[in-house]
Amino acid sequence: MSSPKLPSPDADSPLSRREQITLVASRLFSERGYHATSMRDLAAELGMQGGSLYAHISGKEELLIEIVNRAARQFDAALFSLKTADIAPELKLREAMSRHVSVVAENMDSATVFFHEWKHLSAGPLASVIAWRDGIEHFYRDLIAEGVAAGVYRPELNIKMTATLVLSSVNWTYTWYRPGGTLSPQDVATSFEQMLVLGLGSAAAGRKD
Amino acid sequence: MSSPKLPSPDADSPLSRREQITLVASRLFSERGYHATSMRDLAAELGMQGGSLYAHISGKEELLIEIVNRAARQFDAALFSLKTADIAPELKLREAMSRHVSVVAENMDSATVFFHEWKHLSAGPLASVIAWRDGIEHFYRDLIAEGVAAGVYRPELNIKMTATLVLSSVNWTYTWYRPGGTLSPQDVATSFEQMLVLGLGSAAAGRKD
DNA sequence: CCTACCGATCGGTAGG
DNA sequence: CCTACCGATCGGTAGG
Numbered sequence: 001m002s003s004p005k006l007p008s009p010d011a012d013s014p015l016s017r018r019e020q021i022t023l024v025a026s027r028l029f030s031e032r033g034y035h036a037t038s039m040r041d042l043a044a045e046l047g048m049q050g051g052s053l054y055a056h057i058s059g060k061e062e063l064l065i066e067i068v069n070r071a072a073r074q075f076d077a078a079l080f081s082l083k084t085a086d087i088a089p090e091l092k093l094r095e096a097m098s099r100h101v102s103v104v105a106e107n108m109d110s111a112t113v114f115f116h117e118w119k120h121l122s123a124g125p126l127a128s129v130i131a132w133r134d135g136i137e138h139f140y141r142d143l144i145a146e147g148v149a150a151g152v153y154r155p156e157l158n159i160k161m162t163a164t165l166v167l168s169s170v171n172w173t174y175t176w177y178r179p180g181g182t183l184s185p186q187d188v189a190t191s192f193e194q195m196l197v198l199g200l201g202s203a204a205a206g207r208k209d
Numbered sequence: 210m211s212s213p214k215l216p217s218p219d220a221d222s223p224l225s226r227r228e229q230i231t232l233v234a235s236r237l238f239s240e241r242g243y244h245a246t247s248m249r250d251l252a253a254e255l256g257m258q259g260g261s262l263y264a265h266i267s268g269k270e271e272l273l274i275e276i277v278n279r280a281a282r283q284f285d286a287a288l289f290s291l292k293t294a295d296i297a298p299e300l301k302l303r304e305a306m307s308r309h310v311s312v313v314a315e316n317m318d319s320a321t322v323f324f325h326e327w328k329h330l331s332a333g334p335l336a337s338v339i340a341w342r343d344g345i346e347h348f349y350r351d352l353i354a355e356g357v358a359a360g361v362y363r364p365e366l367n368i369k370m371t372a373t374l375v376l377s378s379v380n381w382t383y384t385w386y387r388p389g390g391t392l393s394p395q396d397v398a399t400s401f402e403q404m405l406v407l408g409l410g411s412a413a414a415g416r417k418d
Numbered sequence: 419c420c421t422a423c424c425g426a427t428c429g430g431t432a433g434g
Numbered sequence: 435c436c437t438a439c440c441g442a443t444c445g446g447t448a449g450g
Contacts (some may be wrong), residue, residue, distance in 0.1 A: 259444095260447075
């Protein structure tokens with residue numbers, strides 16, 4: 001019967017010590033940055049001594065790798081089922097953006113670490129993050145190409161630039177979204193998707209139609 | 210008559226030693242991050258000893274402050290003249306985005322530091338960056354509100370969300386734009402602005418007009 | 419701008 | 435999970 005110094009956030013959420021460490025590391029890495037967070041800082045927040053961390057982990061980078069990989073897997077789990085989903089093309093993009101923003105919004109800490117600190121990974125893990133980025137980009141390109149083929153998006157669109165624009169909108173949320181606020185992730189995604197698809201311009205202002 | 214150990218990049222660009230230091234610091238901070246860059250790393254790239262840097266600067270944070278403040282001033286210089294400029298509303302947003310992307314594209318290093326490392330500033334400089342962010346956001350909100358008032362943008366638009374979407378597209382460029390490539394900053398801005406204003410949707414797909 | 423150095427702190431380990 | 439410690443490195447300074 002151990003007596004944890006730091007109570008778990010909820011009595012009925014028995015996080016393993018290892019998971020607690022990863023969770024606190026996400027918060028500290030996102031707030032202070034990976035290199036600016038010391039193992040002693042991390043240990044202190046968990047109510048232990050610096051050296052004691054190494055009973056649970058092999059090193060500092062292992063934490064970063066785990067945070068980044070988990071984030072990538074969450075995006076994959078949320079999005080890649082849409083690849084083959086039987087949804088109307090005009091709804092697919094909205095659904096993808098909604099899920100994408102949700103992953104960011106529900107994991108602000110690890111999302112911030114994911115977008116900010118991946119550069120500090122060593123060669124192996126770094127390569128897999130870059131590969132992931134490539135995959136997500138092609139996922140969105142395919143979505144848009146599908147929509148163009150189905151006639152719901154304009155045929156003149158530059159697919160690459162369009163995918164970049166969509167990714168800009170959903171990724172950048174990690175810099176400004178506040179989970180406690182009035183906007184749900186769905187609100188954000190729906191609002192962005194509507195503006196993107198309908199356009200900001202008024203019909204009165206010389207749209208060719 | 211001094212004899213610089215490190216030749217300036219061009220014979221006819223007599224950068225002061227101080228400016229050289231700031232320039233190299235921008236590159237290293239953007240590549241490795243602020244905390245992961247040591248003063249000795251920086252000194253070595255400049256062909257001097259670690260301690261010698263302090264003949265030119267007062268401390269490490271001074272460099273970060275200067276890089277961040279310069280970037281903010283460049284955005285201001287590029288954009289704020291547009292506030293009162295006598296340009297048609299439908300062209301103002303395009304022009305603003307073009308200038309915004311240009312500042313990022315022509316200063317990829319300091320822009321990256323600006324977006325990534327501002328959190329590590331101490332209270333005073335931090336407050337002024339936050340104030341700057343607020344200012345730029347209101348700048349874009351005003352631009353869009355003007356356009357709505359002039360009838361070029363749809364009146365149903367949520368001004369705040371629209372400004373956020375525009376800022377997402379131009380800010381996120383620091384993560385993917387490559388200055389040597391085929392896309393000029395104007396290409397990027399024009400492409401984004403057209404997609405945003407016209408919308409991705411095809412007229413055929415049930416736009417109400 | 420260099421040499422030589424300061425105290426502090428880093429990630430990590432040994433042995434319990 | 436703790437105590438005690440390792441070598442390395444940090445930002446910065448003194449004195450020239």
